[in-house]
Amino acid sequence: MSKCGQCIIKRLNPLKCLTHDELEKFSDHKTSLFIKKGENLMTEGNAINGLYCIRDGKGKLTKLSTNGKEQIIKFVKGGDILGQRSILSDEPVGLNATALEDMHVCFIPKQDILDTIKDNGQFSLNIMKIISHQLNEANILVSQMAQKPVKERLAETLIHLEEIFGVDNEGCIDVILTREEIANTIGTATESAIRLLSNLKKDGIINLVNKKIKIIDKSSLKNMSEGY
Amino acid sequence: MSKCGQCIIKRLNPLKCLTHDELEKFSDHKTSLFIKKGENLMTEGNAINGLYCIRDGKGKLTKLSTNGKEQIIKFVKGGDILGQRSILSDEPVGLNATALEDMHVCFIPKQDILDTIKDNGQFSLNIMKIISHQLNEANILVSQMAQKPVKERLAETLIHLEEIFGVDNEGCIDVILTREEIANTIGTATESAIRLLSNLKKDGIINLVNKKIKIIDKSSLKNMSEGY
């Protein structure tokens, strides 16, 4: 099993400020997990006893609403950490984490994380920064969901997806999502999402290549997301 | 000017774990503010150089959406702290904080907060817990905004408002909001909010007393918020 000290992924996240000794401890205690596409890494309502660090792969964080529909709250990828919110607030996990493709993930026990937070002020601050940043993102999302019509939310989401996952060598947003997942991201019916995507294609703003989406006219999309 | 050590409000928030010396420092450096109803305590996009601690009064945290409409993200009251997210992530303030009634607020300089976070692990953890808890709340709100119809969001909001602000001696939710503010909380048009409130009154589920709302049949409201 590889060592945390050698892991390149940790440079992307709050673990980057850890001392040699702290990394050694994490290495000794961590377990590596392989999550197949479609499988769950965390489940809403469950307790969690450690921090997940995504080595590679892509995932979605979702919430099941009372009517049984899934709402996608956030997308994650290599370098992201999961579970910090629950560990810190001592509350159950609030979101389901599901693999959108096969993932490699490391699991670091809760106590190691809490010890390090206590000892390493910088690590503590880094974790706080991440949660703070996520809170800001979530607040923005609340406002967008509440105020923007579906078409604007779709435009916003497409731009956002490209920012997060980048593009493949054909210029397509580098993630495969079903129409239903897109609908569950913007909070609308699957058929509505399909219709709006078809319209965007007809208008030459996006292209639908295989299972992926390619943004052709980003500035139009940007305008659309702002209601113009 | 009163001392932080004597302040009862601090028992409600992360300041409760501060040492005598830390409280002395806060006392010496803090300034007290009086915010009149309708005035802004923080403004979206601005930098902030300290933490606000609400002594008394009620406020709303809002976001201006691109179409110019205000979205209320959260309500605050005595004991709540404001600005921690921005201080920690070193980002501008993400929300406007506006007084719903006259408020007394203390302001503690950023450096004192950051120093204390470094020195006092428990304080640090308390702040993290607050932000973590707020992130969870925000995620729930995203899901509700995206998935629930307006009527359910209104029911949800009324229950939530009663939980936050409690009831006065007539049993009314102890906060005065305009219909527009209620609409801006649930993310709908003012007229829609008015109509739904009128219906709830007609059905005997709530009562509209002066400028306040009294919940008569909470279990109906609860069911309604869950789509039954």
Next chain:
DNA sequence: AAAAATAAATGATATTTATCATTTTATTAA
């Protein structure tokens, strides 16, 4: 490769919600 299952697309229609117009009520200022 065919059959079965799933996902995507499209049309028709119903429902929800927003907008605009107007009236009524309450609040504030002269």
Next chain:
DNA sequence: TTAATAAAATGATAAATATCATTTATTTTT
């Protein structure tokens, strides 16, 4: 205390969005 102003309420209508039904395309399984 009366104007003036703002807030709340209500109706009529338009627009946005969901739902249901059906078809077509794509994957998966046998």
